[in-house]
Amino acid sequence: MVDDRRGEPLFERLCLIGVGLVGSSIARAARERGDIARTVVAHTRKPETLARVRALGFADVVEADPAEAVRGADCVILCVPVGAYAGVMAAIAPHLAPGCVLSDVGSTKGSVIRDLGPLLPPGVHLVPAHPMAGTEHSGPDAGFADLFRGRYVILTPVPGGNAAAVERIAELWRRCGSMVERMDAATHDKVVAIVSHLPHLIAFTICGTADDLAEETREAVLKFAASGFRDFTRIASSDVDMWRDIFLNNREALLEMLARFTEDAQALGRAVRWGEAGFIEDRIRRGRRIRRGLIERKQA
Amino acid sequence: MVDDRRGEPLFERLCLIGVGLVGSSIARAARERGDIARTVVAHTRKPETLARVRALGFADVVEADPAEAVRGADCVILCVPVGAYAGVMAAIAPHLAPGCVLSDVGSTKGSVIRDLGPLLPPGVHLVPAHPMAGTEHSGPDAGFADLFRGRYVILTPVPGGNAAAVERIAELWRRCGSMVERMDAATHDKVVAIVSHLPHLIAFTICGTADDLAEETREAVLKFAASGFRDFTRIASSDVDMWRDIFLNNREALLEMLARFTEDAQALGRAVRWGEAGFIEDRIRRGRRIRRGLIERKQA
Incomplete structure (x- = not known):
């Protein structure tokens, strides 16, 4: 099914809906390699982004009308915040070509099936995907062809879906x-809730907690931000729309992980209050053990 | 009072009680510069550490008996976990020379005054200090002379204390x-509670929360630890004894910051549950604003 020869494109016409950091990086990778798509179509709504994408020149076609953008495409990838999927799908669904593979790059996967599934035309194959790659920056200028190199991409194929379509997205x-892994959408959403979404919620929160301190302490906090707080704020500098949508679209898994984490933090706080040294030591040792696990997997 | 000429040592005999990462780094800095102390005495309890410190050769005198170590020293710096201060002080107090400056490097400062103050002999000057420098590593092998370069050191002088002694520690x-700042112990303890101790408590906790997940999810967590979780585990790989003692000795400030943080995290969780997009966006924006504040201060 998959053609591995360089130069023989995987898709004839690849349409990227949204060309921010991730979308523009896919376009740049496709342009650099030549064997991903013969033609790359970029769609974006905002006039100023359209002009910028034309100037950057990483797409063969830049199209403001979503219906026009997807016309004749054999692969369409949604690269907009997950909260925009339902609206985008309403606009493009009637214009998707039969046999088209519809994929995405969103950080939540249950919501993709919920929002795209009901509008999916017969003969269009949905393959939800999540490239675990990103930077602190956003927008079409921030992308680069190597963004996905060495990073995991998780596919969450829909039950009873088209196996050949899944394999083509894996090959893309x-x-x-990237290294491609597959899991069901529910497991994916739990895993990213704890490895990514909860850490972001915590980072946004602790910045606010610091900001609420009395003036004198707050000034000192900014001055003496040691490595702990600094690492947290690095996470907290992320894109507003994207993260709002992620939180709202992975609600259940995120709230479950927040509840578990809060219980655990309260238990550690209780041990601090009552001077339970052994309990505190045990929690610190577990952190070190997980850290070692990451180092052994070369993730740290 | 302070002699700025290179070669003229600030102290005749500097005694370091504990020569792990921080203590051994002070010894190395003193040896490299020559103008900090004429003689550096290193004390450590464990026989294997004693042998290692002798082999590393960064101290002029290595002494197993704490009473003997402080004898004739005009400066003694405690470089052991803060939980050991009271015990160490009981052993050294009767042997401290009149006029000696007693300082420390602990991350909690209210506890230092609580644990050392009552045993302080007349004529010995207490100057609590906290160098905000460290690495993930510990022990005498981990130290290096430049550990404190460009980092803040906070002094929390005791009310009515000896101004000349404070100035000598500042000059050290x-x-x-280092850049030297002064504040009262209570403000210091609040500031470090939020910039350092709470982030560590959170990091230890989230590692435990992940470790408690069902087997399948836990394996995936280790595999897909994205940058968020990875940054957290970097913090979590810290020294067990040191962090247990910090938590137990900054109890009140830490529990207050944990309570504030928990309220704020619950409020954000509630906004996620009820789909309050505006509230979520506001929290994310605040994180970005604090981040920008740090960047402007060149701390990020």
Whole structure:
């Protein structure tokens, strides 16, 4: 099914709906390799972004009308915040070509099936995907062809979906340099809730907690931000729309992980209050053990 | 009072009680510069550490008996976990020379005055200090002379204390390359509670929360630990004894910050549950604003 020869494109016409950091990086990777798509179509709503994407020149076609953008495409990838999926799908669904593979790059996967599934035309194959790659920056200028190199991409194929379509999306990501894994959407949403969404919620929160301190302490906090707080704020500098949508679209898994984490933090706080040294030591040792696990997997 | 000429040592005999990462780094800085102390005495309890410190050769005298170590020293710096201060002080107090400056490097400062104050002999000057420098590593092998270069050191002088002694400790840290700031112990303890102790408590906790997940999810967590979780575990790989003692000795400020943070995290969780997009966006924006504040201060 998959053609591995360089130069023979995987898709004839790849349409990217949204060309921010991730979308523009896919376009740049496709342009650099040549064997991902013969033609790359970029769609974006905002006039100023359209002009910028034309100037940057990473797409063969830049199209303001979503219906026009997807016309004749054999692959469409949604690269907009997950909260925009339902609206985008309403606009493009009637214009998707039969046999088209519809994929995405969103950080929540249950919501994709919920928002795209009901509008999916017969003969269009949905393959939800989540490239675990990103930077602190956003917008079409922030993208680069190597963004996905060496990073995991998780596919969450829909039950009873088209196996050949899944394999073509897997191959697209392998050609971008990624390692492809598959899991069901529910497991994906739990895993990213704890490895990514909860850490972001915590980082946004602690910045606010610091900001609420009395003037004198707050000034000192900014001055003496040691490595702990600094690492937290690095996470907290992320894109507003994207993270609002992620939180709202992975609600259940995120709230479950927040509840578990809060219980655990309260238990550690209780041990601090009552001077339970053994309990505190045990919690610190577990942190070190997980850290070692990451180092052994070369993730740290 | 302070002699700025290179070669003229600030102290005749500097005694370091504990020569782990921080203590051994002070010894190395003193040896490298020559103008911090004429003689550096290192004390450590454990026989294997004693042998290692002798082999590393950064101290002029290595002494197993704390009473003997402080004898004739005009400066003694406690470089052990803060939980050990009271015990150490009981052992050394009767042997401290009149006029000696007694300082420390602990991360909690109210506890220092609580634990050392009552045993302080007349004529010995207490100057609590906290160099905000460290690495993930510990022990005498981990130290290096430049550890404090460009980092803040906070002094929390005791009310009515000896001004000349405070200035000599300030000068010691300036000669180690640090920027010296002064504040009262209570403000210090609040500031470090939020910039350092709470982030560590959170990091230890989230590692435990992940470790408690069902087997399948836990394996995936280790595999897909994205940057958020990875940054958290970097913090969580810290020294067990040191962090247990910090938590137990900054109890009140830490529990207050944990309570504030928990309220704020619950409020954000509630906004996620009820789909309050505006509230979520506001929290994310505040995080970005604090981040920008740090960047402007060149702390990020």
